[in-house]
Amino acid sequence: MTEKGYFSPDIADLLATVRDTLKQVAPQLERGPAYQLHVSGFLLELALRELESGDTAAVHSQQRLSRLLGAEGSAVELTWKLCRALRAGALDARWDEVLQVLLEDNVERVRIVRPDVLAAEHRPQTT
Amino acid sequence: MSDARADGFDDLRAAVRRRFGASAAIDKLSVPSLGGSNRTVVFDLVEGAARRRLVSRQETLVTDHSPFLPPADQFRTMQAVYRHGFPVPEPVFEYDAADGMGAGFVSAFVEGETFPKALVESEQFAAVRPRLLVQFGELLAQLHSLPPAEFGFLRQWPDSVDALQAQRRRIDHYGEPHPALELALRWLERHRPPPAPAPAVFLHGDFRIGNIMAGPRGVTAVLDWECSHLGAPLEDLGWLSTRSWRFGRPQLPVGGIGPWQPFLDAYRGAGGGHADPESIRYWQVFGLMRWTVLNIMQAFEHVHRGRRGPVFAACGRNTALIEYELLMTLAGRYD
Structure with missing residues (x-):
């Protein structure tokens, strides 16, 4: 039994239940409403993955950007700082390095949103 | 007949009667739920024994920094291209203040398929796809050869002045930090084609x-003129071939429909200028950047302006997917 076993189903189960129900109902609807349900199901899948990964992506992003910029701050503060530096051309000489950092950052977000669209080199390792 | 019911379409009914007479009626109404920036109603205009299927579009997204043309300019654009025999739904009438329906217009209904999966993948369209490739080239060449003076009213909009700067201003307006977009904007600035x-x-x-x-015989109509503007012809070619618009068939650059050559041959053969994949690539990067900005806009309206819905919410998170394609393209790993 889990720590919260007396208050089940847990939140992941609740989201998955709604997602599965939407999948069952959608084929019975016309194209427009079915599409709305399909997208709603996609949002629930995404929420489930984010729930599972916690704040990993944000923590990693803060660490990467801090190293790249040689500065301290929250992930949001550092992201704004990076945006300003890019627009000013201050990172033109470090183009490949910046591109690599942004790609690593982005891949973690895509793993939450739709991991199936990632190129093979970026897909999560399965054991 | 739906006239006797309180069906929520009294305004449309009155607008039709103002133009077609007191005996005109509307019938067979349907409201497609797809579509992001307009309220769309499809209906029959009934005049005696005659029926005509029409489409009403009313503007629902009225916002500062909108990337969309106001309906009056969309209508004027459609009138101009229709006059030149381009396959566009015939513009029928524009709403005015007396209608009390806000901005919008009515055009003819055209039969055909727009669902991307059907056009790109289905067996039903397998034999049509080669024809579509050629038609896409011919139609773009035709549009690009229309006299720009007839579209002078579009010069006032930011995308006609400087396409890059227009996107940058929208990014600033939405107020979200997107380093991938800043990187792309910087790349686009540094690689701008000569004037x-x-x-x-x-x-x-x-x-x-x-x-x-x-x-079954190919293109029946080109829709959605809300982003029309003046600019470099390759921008349209880049947008059509932007990776996000290949609908799961990235190996087929022309909209997931087919390869470059038949399309480019048709474009050149119909009077379009020189175009090759390398010169179009700049506008594919621009397209990925622009598509990200459009998604940010939809999420902005969802979060901050009360225009709620799962599709708009998904747009916000989908920016990560488009930015992935953008970064992989800039890294030379996607074409």
Whole structure:
């Protein structure tokens, strides 16, 4: 039994239940409403993955950007700082390095949103 | 007949009667739920024994920094291209203040398929796809050769002045930090093509699968003129071939429909200028950047302006997917 076993189903189960129900109902609807349900199901899948990964992506992003910029701050503060530096051309000489950092950052977000669209080199390792 | 019911369409009914007489009626109404920036109603205009299927579009997204043309300019654009025999739904009438329906217009209904998956993948359209490739080239060449002077009213909009700067201003307005977009904007700034010797041409601005209607014999209509502007012709070619618009078939650059050559041959053969994949690549990067900005806009309206819905919410998170394609393209790993 889990720590919260007396208050089940847990939140992941609740989201998955709604997602599965939407999948069952959608084929019975016309194209427009079915599409709305399909997208709603996609949002629930995404929420489930984010729930599972916690704040990993944000923590990693803060660490990467801090190293790249040689500065301290929250992930949001550092992201704004990076945006300003890019627009000013201050990172033109470090183009490949910046591109690599942004790609690593982005891949973690895509793993939450739709991991199936990632190129093979970026897909999560399965054991 | 729906006249006797309180069906929520009294305004449309009155607008039709103002133009077609007190005996005109509307019938067989349907409200497609797809579509992001307009309220769309499809209906029959009934005049005695005659019936005509029409489409009403009312503006629902009225916002500062909107990337969309006001309906009056969309209507004027459609009138101009219709006069030149381009396959666009015939513009029928524009709403005015007396209608009390806000901005919008009514055009003819055209039969055909717009659903991307059907056009790109289905067996039903397998034999039509080679024809579509050629038609896409011919239609874009036709649009790009229309006299720009007839579209002078579009010069006032930011995308006609400087396409890059227009996107940058929208990013600033939405107020979200997107380093991938800043990187792309920087790349686009540093790789700007030299100014064209010829004047800017008329662009559809959103010529892609999803806005092109087709039937068994090919294209039946080109829809959605809300992003039309003046600019470089390759911008339209880049948008059509932007990776996000290949609908799961990235190996087929022309909208997921087919390869470059038949399309480019048709474009050149119909009077379009020189175009090759390398010169179009700049506008594919621009297209990925622009598509990200459009998604940020939809999420902005969802979060901050009360225009709620799962599709708009998904747009916000989908920016990560488009930025992935953008970064992989800039890294030379996607073409």
